[in-house]
Amino acid sequence: MSQKIPFGYHSRSAFRRVVRDSRGAAAVEAAMTFPVLIAMMLGMLEMYFYMEASHRVTAAAQLTADLVGRQATVNNGTGPASSTPMSAIFSASLVMLSPMPVSSSVPTTSNSTNPAIDVASILFGNPTVTTNNLSCSASTTGPATGESNGVANYCHGIDWELAVGGATAKANTTAVYTNFVNGCTASNLTACYCVLTSASIGNPVPFCVAGQSIIYVRVDYTYTDPIAFFFPIFLGSNQIVISESAFVTPRQVTYVPLCTTASSSSCA
Amino acid sequence: MISARRMVQRAVGVLRPLLGRARAERSGATAVEFALLLPALAYLIFGVVDMGLMMFASEEMDLAASEAVREIRTGAVQAALAQANSNSSGQSLYAGDSNCIGATTTVANFATSNATTNCLGFTVNSTDTASTVFGELLCHTVPVGGTTGAFLNCNNFNWDVQTYGCWPNQTCSNPAPTDLRTVALTYNSSGNPQTFLTSPGSAAIIVAVIGYKYPFFTPLIGCFFDGPDCGVPGKQTTAPLRYYAVVQAEPF
Numbered sequence: 001m002s003q004k005i006p007f008g009y010h011s012r013s014a015f016r017r018v019v020r021d022s023r024g025a026a027a028v029e030a031a032m033t034f035p036v037l038i039a040m041m042l043g044m045l046e047m048y049f050y051m052e053a054s055h056r057v058t059a060a061a062q063l064t065a066d067l068v069g070r071q072a073t074v075n076n077g078t079g080p081a082s083s084t085p086m087s088a089i090f091s092a093s094l095v096m097l098s099p100m101p102v103s104s105s106v107p108t109t110s111n112s113t114n115p116a117i118d119v120a121s122i123l124f125g126n127p128t129v130t131t132n133n134l135s136c137s138a139s140t141t142g143p144a145t146g147e148s149n150g151v152a153n154y155c156h157g158i159d160w161e162l163a164v165g166g167a168t169a170k171a172n173t174t175a176v177y178t179n180f181v182n183g184c185t186a187s188n189l190t191a192c193y194c195v196l197t198s199a200s201i202g203n204p205v206p207f208c209v210a211g212q213s214i215i216y217v218r219v220d221y222t223y224t225d226p227i228a229f230f231f232p233i234f235l236g237s238n239q240i241v242i243s244e245s246a247f248v249t250p251r252q253v254t255y256v257p258l259c260t261t262a263s264s265s266s267c268a
Numbered sequence: 269m270i271s272a273r274r275m276v277q278r279a280v281g282v283l284r285p286l287l288g289r290a291r292a293e294r295s296g297a298t299a300v301e302f303a304l305l306l307p308a309l310a311y312l313i314f315g316v317v318d319m320g321l322m323m324f325a326s327e328e329m330d331l332a333a334s335e336a337v338r339e340i341r342t343g344a345v346q347a348a349l350a351q352a353n354s355n356s357s358g359q360s361l362y363a364g365d366s367n368c369i370g371a372t373t374t375v376a377n378f379a380t381s382n383a384t385t386n387c388l389g390f391t392v393n394s395t396d397t398a399s400t401v402f403g404e405l406l407c408h409t410v411p412v413g414g415t416t417g418a419f420l421n422c423n424n425f426n427w428d429v430q431t432y433g434c435w436p437n438q439t440c441s442n443p444a445p446t447d448l449r450t451v452a453l454t455y456n457s458s459g460n461p462q463t464f465l466t467s468p469g470s471a472a473i474i475v476a477v478i479g480y481k482y483p484f485f486t487p488l489i490g491c492f493f494d495g496p497d498c499g500v501p502g503k504q505t506t507a508p509l510r511y512y513a514v515v516q517a518e519p520f
Contacts, residue, residue, distance in 0.1 A: 026301035030309075037312050044316065045492060048323055055330075063513060070516040084435045091448045092514035095475060098449075099510050106447070 042229045049226060050240075053100060057221045058244045060096035060115070065217035065246035067092060068119060072252050073267040076109070076162055079259030083267060086119070086162060093117055097221060107165025115221040120161035120171030121256050123213045131159045131268050132260060159213070160258040171216050213255035218245045311486065318486040322493075325482045326509050328420055333427075333478040333511035336405035340429070340468050343520030345401050348392040349467075399465040402427060406478070424481040428454050428464045431471035431517075444473045448514060471517045482507040 068074065073083040091106045093115065103113035123134060134157050163169035220243045225231040228238035250256050259267040339345050392401050407422040433440035454462045468474070483504045484490050490505025491498035498505055 024297075024301070026298045027305070030301070030305045034308070037309075041312060041316055044319065048319065052326070059513075063515065067514065067516055081437055081439060085437055088436050088444065088446065088448065091446070092475075095448050095512050095514050098477075098512045 042227055046225060046227045046230055053223045054242050056097055056100060057219055057242045060093055061217050061219040061244040061246040063096050064089060064093045064219065065215050065248040068215045068217065068256060069248035069250050071256055073257050073259050075259040078261055080262055080264040082264065083259045090117060090164060093219065109162065109164050111165060113165035115219050116165035116167035118163045118167040118170055118218040120216045121159045121213055122171060122216060123157060123159050123255050131257060133159055159255060167220055170218060212249060215248050215250060215256065218243060314486045315489050318484050318489055322482050322507050325420060329480040329509050330511050332406050334513065336402055337474060337476045337513050337515060339405055340471060340474055341515050341517050345398060346468055349396065349398060349401065352392045352394045352396065398467050399463055402429060402465050403463060426463050427478045429474065429476045431468040432473040434472050448475055474515050474517060476513045478511040480509040482509055
């Protein structure tokens with residue numbers, strides 16, 4: 001049976017010597033500091049890549065909205081030759097996100113891609129317009145669903161919305177607009193302006209006047225962090241969805257109609 | 269006679285106090301250790317500064333690219349080229365800037381020619397092509413750019429700008445391809461990016477890819493950015509900065 005040696009009996013003096021010994025302290029300190037420095041450098045790179053991705057998604061949303069706003073008429077597959085296919089604009093959106101990785105297929109209403117894109121045309125306050133989806137006459141009364149400040153004879157709503165690549169159609173929710181009729185009466189519709197409340201805009205602002213429309217574009221890009229150092233720690237994943245919205249008013253027409261057949265009469 | 273062994277013992281006896289003092293002397297240890305670590309620390313610091321400069325260059329390059337694309341989009345380049353060709357002389361890119369007429373501008377003498385002619389914009393010459401004008405625009409728009417010695421080097425820009433008459437299904441002489449992603453930076457047989465912009469005409473659809481090669485002064489940093497010269501001995505690593513845009517021309 002071996003004799004039990006009390007803990008530290010032999011090692012106590014050696015331990016004290018090690019504790020007192022300050023040789024190599026700078027090297028040890030540096031060795032402790034270096035991982036922190038390298039982590040800072042990696043974190044900086046990671047933040048830069050993320051900021052650049054966010055910048056590109058914002059630019060893509062704005063450029064896509066600008067392209068839609070420049071068209072006189074658009075179509076989603078079927079339309080007269082004069083109308084612009086939305087698929088061409090969506091493929092342009094993929095170019096704008098380059099050189100970040102994007103799906104090889106152009107987003108459509110039936111597939112799931114990265115990025116996913118949501119485009120809508122929202123009309124404000126034209127009492128006589130008739131589009132494919134909106135039929136407004138002088139007799140149209142009352143607020144639209146989800147609006148607390150609708151005025152009689154004031155027709156407005158979403159003319160069309162295309163959510164492609166698996167995007168959620170959000171224009172038709174209060175997240176994009178609420179309370180967007182202000183300042184008008186049944187006898188003076190031209191005094192109206194809309195107030196657009198959006199999570200991406202912040203405070204409600206007067207955004208458009210009666211008889212006009214806006215194009216809403218949102219690009220949802222699933223960003224994959226290439227370094228995956230801090231992102232997994234703070235987000236639990238190295239992926240985050242960057243969602244950027246843009247609003248433009250149409251440039252050539254009061255509103256951009258979505259054509260439904262090869263006949264130009266369908267572009268209403 | 270002193271044996272060799274005795275001599276060694278004596279020598280050790282003389283040296284021992286000296287060696288002992290040197291071994292016990294620790295006042296320079298921290299400095300020595302710091303000197304050993306300095307290269308690694310300096311590499312980290314220079315690397316961080318280098319990346320900061322690269323981010324600055326990236327922002328400047330984005331700004332220059334979007335401004336240059338805008339000059340094709342609004343038709344300013346096309347109008348100035350047409351005017352220069354009909355006059356056989358220099359023509360300001362900006363209407364009303366008569367100081368530029370007759371001045372000659374190239375990428376190389378851009379700064380000096382502006383100084384001598386009091387030209388606020390820059391001139392487009394009858395010998396210019398859309399592509400050379402585009403290159404001058406890229407240089408011109410960068411606030412700290414210009415010729416050699418500036419922060420961004422004009423020679424590091426390259427571009428592939430393609431213009432189409434209309435959208436894919438529409439009727440025109442040069443419709444855009446159904447998939448606009450076929451446009452990329454063109455490369456020559458040596459693998460170097462080429463500058464490319466044919467006469468844009470009254471362009472409808474403009475697809476632009478603009479590149480800037482940022483050279484890192486710190487070794488190996490470019491490997492984080494898919495730099496083409498990563499790990500090649502004797503070569504600076506670079507960050508291939510890119511700007512992509514698809515826009516529709518304004519009616520002009």
